[in-house]
Amino acid sequence: MRIEFAPLNTAVTGASVIAAVAFEGGALSAEAQALDAQTGGALARAVAAGRFTGGKGQTVELLAPSGVEAGRLLLVGAGAAPGDAENLAAQAYKAVSASGAKELVIRTGGDAEAAAKAAFGASLAAYRFDRYRTTEKAEKKPSIEVVKIETADVAAAQKAFEPLSALADAVIFSRDLVSEPANILHPEEFAARVKGLEKLGLTVEILGEAEMSKLGMGSLLGVGQGSRRESQLVVVQWKGGGDAQPVAFVGKGVCFDTGGISLKPADGMEDMKWDMGGAAAVAGLMHVLAGRKAKVNAVGILGLVENMPDGNAQRPGDVVTSMSGQTIEVINTDAEGRLVLADALWYCQDRFKPQFMVDLATLTGAIIIALGNDYAGLFSNNDELSANLLAAGEAENELLWRMPLPAAYEKQIESPIADMKNVGGRPAGSATAALFLQKYVNGLPWAHLDIAGVAWKKPSTNPTIPDGGVGFGVRLLNRMVADKYEG
Ligand code: BES
Ligand code: MN
Ligand code: ZN
Secondary structure: OEEEEEOOOOOOOOOEEEEEEEOOOOOEOHHHHHHHHHOOOHHHHHHHOOOOOOOOOOEEEEEOOOOOOOOEEEEEEOOOOOOOHHHHHHHHHHHHOOOOOOEEEEOOOOOHHHHHHHHHHHHHHOOOOOOOOOOOOHHHOOOOOEEEEEOOOHHHHHHHHHHHHHHHHHHHHHHHHHHOOOOOOOHHHHHHHHHHHHHHOOEEEEEOHHHHHHHOOHHHHHHHOOOOOOOEEEEEEEEOOOOOOOEEEEEEEEEEEOOOOOOOOOOOHHHHHHOOHHHHHHHHHHHHHHHOOOOOEEEEEEEEEEEOOOOOOOOOOEEEEOOOOOEEEEOOOOOOHHHHHHHHHHHHHHHHOOOOEEEEEOOOOHHHHHHOOOOEEEEEOOHHHHHHHHHHHHHHOOOEEEOOOOHHHHHHHOOOOOOEEOOOOOOOHHHHHHHHHHOOOOOOOEEEEEOOOOOEEOOOOOOOOOOEEOOOOHHHHHHHHHHHHOO
């Protein structure tokens, strides 16, 4: 699917759909009124013939209308507000994507900024992960080949779309990583795909097991030790901020989480291919920062492993020594994400001395029990960083909810034989996981986003998000960097 900007009232054919907006109560926008007049009032009659009230998410279609060339007219409900162009365009695309029409013309006024947002919404809505579907029937496949967004100023819309187009590419890159099955996307393949981003101007270093072993990363390496696939630590740098201190992002990249010797039940285990959603978000963030040449220095660290049961796998009760020197009693090999992040966080602060670190991880089932699938959990030692993250999440509709980090709960992860153990029991399971991570932060401003509930949607109710990998975090972090940390 291509995106184009077109002048107002652009020419259409019988294979076109023209989409326009209506508001709560059924009131037609100026563009919809003009279409209604051209069709001799058929659009208003179509509204009256059904239950369309202009509510958010509603659509009504008029087929083969007389008086216009287009094969269809589509009204999209905006609710009470003037409507957000991103979601309206996404809604329009979803409504007709497999209708047989080849072209969708979005006729929503002339504003170039709104047109750019509409283009962004349509780009995200058109995403699907279908590379392994070889026998899908033609009539089930998307038919729309081009989305034309009308605007009074094509050049200005194109300009405004540049950073959003970079963002859409990055979100899609992240979604592909999340959706890939684990036989394809193992740590080395993940690292290779990120290495491919050097073409955007990023610097990408890949550390293998020998190098990590030299650095003393016994905690991360213990997790991957039962896998035939080599663990990788990927260090991505974007240098767009002169000599400013970098901002840093760290992602959990467990390419598959069987639980290890503390094996998970079979039912639903296939979901654990997306246990690398945190690393995918960090990779996507670095992609967009480079894509739009952000004026910031940023570091992305990806801890990539596969957690497998094996003759060489680590055992419950094993004690590992992390890069920080702190020792960990591994009570449950399924609490592996924190073991990966322990070394990735320590390495990050030790090497880069960043302004702050934000880590993203599909860390705990407990966060899904606490917050469900619409909010990620935010744990932080810093109010300013938290406020910035919360605001960016609101703005991009990637919602966060701040959770407590009570020092008193550290008792739950005390070990009688090591500096800590890797599980803290059922009470506040997400908080004790975050408290564990905090021991590897070394005093920096830090935030941890537990994205276990939001990295994957099935089904999705948001037209800009497909069923499957969301790419959660890319938009949020990009927004926070753009609003707060670019010089
Ligand atoms: N990757 C899982 C967490 C998870 C669960 C993500 C469900 C997405 C959906 C993590 O590695 C894990 O297994 N956590 C355990 C921790 C427990 C053993 C302390 C959990 O949440 O059960
Ligand atoms: Mn696990
Ligand atoms: Zn996991």
